[in-house]
Amino acid sequence: MESWYWWMLLGMALVTYIPRAFPLTFLEGRELPPVVSGVLRNIPYAVLGALIFPAILFVQEGNLLFGLIGTIAAFAIAFAGANVIIVVMGTIAVLAVYSLFVG
Amino acid sequence: MTFMNGIRAGSSIAIGYFPIALTFGLLAKTTGLSMWEATAMSIFVFAGAAQYISLTLIAKGVDPILIVLNTFVVNIRHFLMTASLNEKMQPDAAWKKAIYAFGVTDETFSVLATRKENNIRTPFAAGVILVSYGSWVVFTSVGHVIGANLPAFLKAAMSIALYAMFVGLLVPSMKGNRKVVYLALFGAIIHSLLGWTGLLSTGWAILVATLGSAILVEIMYTRIEKRVAKGSEA
Numbered sequence: 622m623e624s625w626y627w628w629m630l631l632g633m634a635l636v637t638y639i640p641r642a643f644p645l646t647f648l649e650g651r652e653l654p655p656v657v658s659g660v661l662r663n664i665p666y667a668v669l670g671a672l673i674f675p676a677i678l679f680v681q682e683g684n685l686l687f688g689l690i691g692t693i694a695a696f697a698i699a700f701a702g703a704n705v706i707i708v709v710m711g712t713i714a715v716l717a718v719y720s721l722f723v724g
Numbered sequence: 725m726t727f728m729n730g731i732r733a734g735s736s737i738a739i740g741y742f743p744i745a746l747t748f749g750l751l752a753k754t755t756g757l758s759m760w761e762a763t764a765m766s767i768f769v770f771a772g773a774a775q776y777i778s779l780t781l782i783a784k785g786v787d788p789i790l791i792v793l794n795t796f797v798v799n800i801r802h803f804l805m806t807a808s809l810n811e812k813m814q815p816d817a818a819w820k821k822a823i824y825a826f827g828v829t830d831e832t833f834s835v836l837a838t839r840k841e842n843n844i845r846t847p848f849a850a851g852v853i854l855v856s857y858g859s860w861v862v863f864t865s866v867g868h869v870i871g872a873n874l875p876a877f878l879k880a881a882m883s884i885a886l887y888a889m890f891v892g893l894l895v896p897s898m899k900g901n902r903k904v905v906y907l908a909l910f911g912a913i914i915h916s917l918l919g920w921t922g923l924l925s926t927g928w929a930i931l932v933a934t935l936g937s938a939i940l941v942e943i944m945y946t947r948i949e950k951r952v953a954k955g956s957e958a
Contacts, residue, residue, distance in 0.1 A: 625788050626757075626761060626788075627764075628788065629778075629788035629791055629792060630761075630764060630765055630768055630769070631768075632788070632789075632792035632795075633765070633768075633769045633774065633778065633791070633792055633795045634768040634769050636792055636793075636795050636796035636799065637769050637770070637771045637774065637795060637796075637799045637802075638825070638826055640796075640799055640800055640801075640802045640803035640806070641799075641802045641803075641806050641825045641826060641828045642806070642821075642822050642825035642826070643803065643806070644803060644806040644807035644809075644810055645806045645809065645810050645813070645821045645822070645824075645825045645828075646818045646821050646822050646825070648807060648810045649810070649815065649816075649818055649821060650815060653811075656942070656946075658811055659942050659946075660935075660938045660939055660942050661807055661808040661810075661811050661938075662808070662811060663903075663907050663937070663938035663941055663942055664804055664805065664807075664808035664837070664934060664935075664938050665808060665833070665834065665837035665838055666838075666894065666897060666903075666904045666907035666908050666911070667907045667908065667910065667911035667933070667934045667935075667936075667937035667938045667941070668801075668804075668805065668830075668833070668834070668911060668930070668934045669834060669838070669890050669893065669894040669908055669911070670894070670907065670908030670909060670910065670911030670912035670913075670915070670933075670937065671911040671912060671914070671915035671929075671930050671933040671934050671937070672830055672834070672887075672890050672930070673887055673890045673891060673894070673908075673912060674911075674912035674913075674915060674916055675912075675915065675916040675919055675920075676887065677884070677887040677890075677891075680883040680884050680887065681880055681883065687880070688884075691884040691887070691888070692887075692891075694888075695884070695887065695888040695891040695892070696891055696895065698892075699891050699892050699894075699895035699896070700895055703892070704892070705736045705835075705889055705892035705893055706735060706736045706739075706892075707892075708888050708889070708891060708892030708895075709736045709739060709740065709885050709888045709889050709892060710739075711888075712884050712885075712888035712891075713881045713882055713884060713885060713888070714881075716880065716881035716884055717877055717878060717881035719881075720876075720877040720880045720881055721877045
């Protein structure tokens with residue numbers, strides 16, 4: 622690759638960093654209106670819903686059943702009260718067994 | 725809430741990043757990037773989805789300026805996440821916050837923002853971020869150097885890792901908290917609808933779904949609280 626690659630990388634780094642850094646530094650020590658901070662406190666759970674669905678169902682292209690089994694396994698292990706690392710390893714194990722024997 | 729606690733809390737991210745970074749290194753090689761070019765992208769950008777898309781665009785010979793613009797659109801959602809995270813972090817010097825802000829990804833944000841404590845310590849955040857970042861950078865290089873992937877069955881199974889982690893973070897908060905259930909449900913529904921209709925690109929779709937759900941539920945609960953307040957007056 623030539624020098625354009627490094628210029629592009631610089632641009633990518635900047636446009637990724639600015640949206641991450643601006644709120645954390647600019648909002649430091651500022652009191653937000655209660656409505657705004659209420660909405661901001663809701664963000665983590667709203668974003669988790671949006672990050673999980675629908676993408677979790679399509680982790681293997683063209684194999685909806687694979688994603689569905691993974692989804693059910695993850696929620697089942699999590700609802701049983703396991704901590705995050707067990708949910709991750711358990712779901713991987715279920716799907717590894719499934720793809721070894723079924724496809 | 726020490727640095728070591730952070731490392732431990734971030735270890736599921738490190739596991740989840742392993743197959744994705746490995747594949748990224750491999751794909752970067754087949755796209756024609758050198759080991760340094762591929763690793764440098766992981767070092768300086770640290771954004772999975774945007775990095776993957778950039779490879780596709782580089783291979784197609786798309787104008788680098790458009791690749792930068794696309795990166796911006798894909799990552800604009802982090803604006804919302806860091807604004808939200810700011811409410812949970814301990815007050816600290818701006819330069820420290822400016823440093824760890826670099827490491828706020830979907831995954832590190834999720835681990836930090838779902839903590840029960842309301843005053844997350846900076847060293848804890850640093851631990852979560854460093855172990856995740858380390859995994860991302862190291863396994864990008866490894867993927868490029870070995871130029872081979874995991875066995876197919878393992879790679880397929882591990883592709884679920886980060887989603888399983890999101891589920892593992894969400895479910896404990898859902899128990900006994902209907903508001904959390906509504907938030908996740910509406911976020912999921914709006915995002916799915918936007919995906920099926922193809923109305924918005926991925927970056928915007930997550931942003932709109934998240935903000936939409938957060939505002940909708942906030943309105944719902946403010947009304948309920950008002951009605952309860954009125955009821956108790958009467």
